[in-house]
Amino acid sequence: MVRFIAVSNDGRKFRISSEALQLSDMWSQEASKSETSSGAADESEESEQVELSGAVDGSTLQLLIEWCEHYRLPQRPPAVPEGDFSKVQFSEWDTKFLRSLSHRELQLLTMAAKYLKVRSLLTLCVRFIYTTFVREQTVEKVRAFFGESDDFSYEEKEYMRYEREWLNGNDVY
Numbered sequence: 001m002v003r004f005i006a007v008s009n010d011g012r013k014f015r016i017s018s019e020a021l022q023l024s025d026m027w028s029q030e031a032s033k034s035e036t037s038s039g040a041a042d043e044s045e046e047s048e049q050v051e052l053s054g055a056v057d058g059s060t061l062q063l064l065i066e067w068c069e070h071y072r073l074p075q076r077p078p079a080v081p082e083g084d085f086s087k088v089q090f091s092e093w094d095t096k097f098l099r100s101l102s103h104r105e106l107q108l109l110t111m112a113a114k115y116l117k118v119r120s121l122l123t124l125c126v127r128f129i130y131t132t133f134v135r136e137q138t139v140e141k142v143r144a145f146f147g148e149s150d151d152f153s154y155e156e157k158e159y160m161r162y163e164r165e166w167l168n169g170n171d172v173y
Contacts (some may be wrong), residue, residue, distance in 0.1 A: 004031060004066060005051050011049075012058035014065050019072035025117035056112040061106065064112050067097065067121055086126045098128045103145060 004021050006014045011045075022028050056064070070093065101109065106129065113122035133145045143149065154162070 006061055007051050008058040009055050010058050012061070014061060016065050017069060017072055020065065020068035021117050023068045023071060023120065025119070027116060055115060057108070060105070060108040060112045063101070063109050064116065064118065064121065067117065070097075071120070077156075084134065088123055090128065094124055094128075098125070103133075107146070157173040 004016050004018060004027075006016050006027070008014070016027075018031070021031055098106065106125065110122065110125040110129065113116075113125055134142050137145075
């Protein structure tokens, strides 16, 4: 029997079921490679431990695995509609889970879902961030949420204003 262990970038190890593992495209590919390379193992042998790499910190990996374990068979994550993310539905569990996270944890979980290719979780995180923190907010509030500063210097802003004067109906030539 094969046991799967996810290893964080800070060396923490987490056990993950093979069903939960299937929610990550990256891990499921890694697992299938290790199973085919080990061949048909004898049932009498001790269980083999397969370590799954993850360039994700331990606390974020723990959250990601918690979500994956919640949605292992037979309960599946919400279906992700192609293209139209406005139709993504949040379950009560998802809402509680995502609301319990700090802004930073939510950002790290989103990046981890993208890196490990957990498409359903990535879609839910992005949609949750949009509906909760971005929609109908000013640019300044969105920048504050993401911890971004204004990228343009005063000179660059003035040049852009000059370049776009024609939009205001002014003749610049």
